[in-house]
Each structure stands twice: as structure tokens, then as C-alpha cells.
Amino acid sequence: MEARSIASDTARELFQAHGAAVYRFLAVLLRHHQDAEDCVQETFLKLLRHLEAGGETSNARGWLFTVAAHAARDRQRRRSRWIPFLPAHAAPVLPAQLPDEDGRLKIARDALRQLTARDRLLLALRAQGLSYRDIAAAARIRPASVGRLLARAVDRWATNLRKDGNAYDVLERHSNPGAR
Amino acid sequence: MPMTCLNDIQIQALADGEGHDAERTHAGSCAACAERLRQRRLLMSGIHDRLNAPIAVPAPIARRVDEIFRLNAEATGSDRGATRLRADARGFSRGSRSVRLQAEGTRRLAYSGVAVAAATLVAVLVIVPMVKGPTTVSASEILAKSASQLAAPIASGVEFLEYELTLDGVPREIMPDQGDGVYRVVQVIDHGVPGRFHFASFAPGGAQLTAIAEDPAAARRVMAMRIDGQPYRFELSLPPNPMFSEPELQRMHMQATVAMMQASGNQHMQVIDAPEGRQYRIDVPSVSGTAPAAVWDLNEAHAVIDAGDYHIVEFAVKGAFLREPYSMSYRLIRREVKTSAGVPSGAFEVPLEPGAIVIHGEGSPIAPRDALVAALRELARARQGR
Secondary structure, eight states: OHHHHHHHHHHHHHHHHHHHHHHHHHHHHOSOHHHHHHHHHHHHHHHHHHHHTTOOOTTHHHHHHHHHHHHHHHHHHHHTTOEEOOGGGOOSOOOOOOOOTTSHHHHHHHHHHTSOHHHHHHHHHHHTTOOHHHHHHHHTSOGGGHHHHHHHHHHHHHHHHHHTTOTTHHHHHHHOGGGO | OOOOOOOHHHHHHHHTTOOOHHHHHHHHHOHHHHHHHHHHHHHHHHHHHHHTOSOOOOHHHHHHHHHHHHHHHHGGGGOTTOEEEEEOHHHHHTTOOOEEEEEOSSOGGGOHHHHHHHHHHHIIIIIGGGOOOOSEEOHHHHHHHHHHHHHSOOOSSEEEEEEEEEEESOOTTTSTTOOSEEEEEEEEEETTSTTEEEEEEEOTTSOEEEEEEEETTTTEEEEEEEETTEEEEEEEEOOSSOSOOHHHHHHHHHHHHHHHHHHHSOOEEEEEEETTEEEEEEEEOOOOOOOTTEEEEEEEEEEEEETTTOOEEEEEEEEEETTEEEEEEEEEEEEEEEOGGGSOTTTTOOOOOTTOEEEEEEOOSOHHHHHHHHHHHHHHHHHHTO
């Protein structure tokens, strides 16, 4: 009884601490922001059950991103089985605009879309500051392979940026702070 | 011994703060590697910058998650005797997702319609609002539309339904007048007069097995059944204000199950171009594991839903009720709605079978119990009369 209340409080604290990062991660990975929202909910519902069951919390951030990554992968697989929109299915609810204050997220999503699913996942996890060990767990790859796969993903990302004409604006901004 | 220059993987690891001391030392002393490391760090910084756009969790999802935590915390003091629709905690650890109606405490047998209604309410109030209007249509949304259609039945006219029903282990609490087997079921429901209906089930050969008809205006319920070849007929007075009629109970069971399918979040959907028009087939794959206190588990289900008006064409569930496994499948053969004027005069009458033993009595909200009580009273009278 008491454990459930404590679990709820802990889950709420973890949502406040990591909810936005998990949402950003999922918004980058998934094509539809509704899917990102659903996966956020799924992730934190699982966290609640995990806490109620007395699960380990020493690396809550890594755990959350692992669960979120798996939820995103499952969602993408299911999406492939969905059917195109037909007017007959129209619901009187318009999709909300993706909150993207300076357009960076759209550029990032466009660049990521040209990568493989694994490359996208690795970059998105690394961008959230996860260690190689946590990335390995979330992406279901061997820890020893993370560096090699990540290096290649980063190279492909940079190549795509050059190809799209966005070349090196990031590098320039960082090497010339006055330009920011 | 001087170290050779770092490869791309080692540079990447150092840029990510994961490299070894020897590599770090080398990068500190080798100008070429130091420059490569600087470039890689800039690139990684750019990736981090781009993939961490300043966006917060949208308010609706934040509210939804907070509501989940709040409801979970509030459940602390009211667990005992509660009935609730919840995500399966054990399912998570097994990588599966099932939704379970769980009741704890000692009043499990009081479940029936009340629990179905509670599950339906939870599903409609909690699950359906989660379905938004995206740019594609999902299995979940189709189930939501179907559940909504079930929740808003026809308001007038007389509905004729004919379907094939296959039951295996279905608990009497869900469908009190049906045993296991394959039946053809005919239902006539008067939507203009709540509570007026006639249900009959037939063996594959066409012989009537069971029938029940209620007419609130005449305060009359007639039940017919055949036991060891002997037909019995119970003519009972109908109690005022019954909780739920048989059609309502069946509709709520289907509605709650559809909502549970929707909540499972693990549906597979196929589009079928059938001769009758486009249909959606939605499957919730089998999940394993039942909790000891589970009253009602939905383990596996599929529904075929008409794409035109979202009515259910075919429906099958497997699960457990009071820890007893059951399965039920429903296949619609005919469905039509007529005005009252077009309804045959005997549509709501249970025909009197030749040689039937007729028993009269008083009815209660629980029809099967009435038959038992009336039969026992009749037996007692017969003994006293000897």
C-alpha cells in the first residue's frame, strides 16, 4: 500500500527530471509526435510498475531511455502495418503543431530520416548524454561495438548535412561563437 | 613505447568521454590527433545541439502522466474490493502488454454487470480520450470508434441479429443462459421499448435449445430450455427496474472487451476487402501470465469491424474469468433494423413447445437464479402434494 504511494511520488520526480529529455528523444526518433507522446506515457507507466515491483533505480535515466527506445521501435513496427488516412476516418481533432521553437528539431529530423534506424537511435541516445554501456543496453548491441557504430553513424550524419547544403553550419557556429 | 595515431573509433570514444587514458595521453601529445579530436567534438556538440531542441513535454501528455501517478497513489487506500482496469505489471517484465480487470477482496461473485459497467466506464473515460486525430488511422482508433458505436446503440426500431456463437468455458456470470458449444443465436431487440427483447439459441440441426423473452410493459419474462430432451418453460413476473437486461449485458461485455483490446496497445491490423465491403481485422496477440487475484483476463482477441459504420462483424476472445479459462467467438450472419410496423407479431414471443413442463413464479434481476428457485419450489409443492 505504502509502496505504491512511494512509487508514484518517485515516478513523478523522475518524470519531472527526465520527462522532457525522453520526449525530445522520442520526438526525434518517431515520425509522428502523437507516437512520441504515447511512448512517453508508456515509458513512465512502465517505470511506475517497475518501481512498484521494487525494481532497480540506480541508473534511472539509462533505464528510461532503454524502455523508451524499445517503445519507439515497437511503435515504428506497428506503424508499418497501419493504413493511409482516408477522409472517412477523419476525426474532428486536428493534429497539434510540433513544438519546435527555433526549427532545429525539424532540421535534425530531416537529417536523421536519411539514416538507418540504428544510426538514428545511436545518435539520439548519444545526444541525450547516455554512456556507451547504456546505449548498448537501449540499442541491444554489444558494448564493445558502440564506439565503432556510433563513429560511422556520425560520419554518415555529417555526409548528409553536407549533401543537403547545411554543411558545417554547426561547425562554423561553434568555431565562431560570435556567429551564434 | 610511442603510441601510433588514434583510429576513428578511438577518436569517437574520446569525444564521447569514453576513451582510455593511453589514448587521451596520446591525443594530448599528437597535434594531428588533437585536431581530429577537436573536430569530432565540434561535430558531436552540433549533434547534441540539434537533437536537444528546446521543447518541453506538451501539457496534455504531462497531465496524462501525472493523472496516472495520481490515480495510482489514490488506489493505495481503496484497493480492497476494488475493481479496476490496469496495465499488467507482470506483463512488463515479460515484455508483454495485457490489460487486466482485477478485483481483490471477498465479493468476487458480485461482479457480473457491475464490473463490466465499471470496466466500460474506465475504458471509455480514460482510454478513449487518449486517441487523437493523427494523420493515419490506427487499430486503436478503429476499436475506439467501434466501442463508441457499441456505447451508442440504436435509439429506435427493432433490431434483428442472427449470429453464430461458439462458447468454451464461458462463465455463467458473463452469459448465464449458454453452455459450451456452437450455437446459432437469433436476437430481436426492441430499441423503442427498453428491456423488451427475445433471444433464442439453436443447435446446429435447428432445434431450439434456450430462449428468453422479456416485456417490461407486460411485466413478464419467459424462459425456455431443454434438459435431457424434456422442454421446460418458466413464466415469471418481471421485477420492476431490473439493473441490466440481457442485451445490455452482452453489449457491455463486448464493449468492455473492445476497450480492453484498445488499451492493450499491441494490436495488429489488417485491411480486408471482403465482398460486403472493406473491413478491418484487429488482433491482440496472445500474452501469457495471469495474476492470482485476476478476476477477468483478456489474453487474446480479434475483431473484424466493418469500415463503413464500425459495427462488429466477427469477434473472438480468449481469457480467464475467475481464473477459469474461457473463449468466445461471435460471427454475424444477419443484421437488420425494422420499424415496429414491420415486425412479425410473434417476434417477441417464446413459442410453447409440445410437452413442455410449464412453471410459474416470480422473477428477479438474475434470470438463471429465477429458473432454479421456481423449479425447486415446484419440486417442493409436488412432494407436499403426495
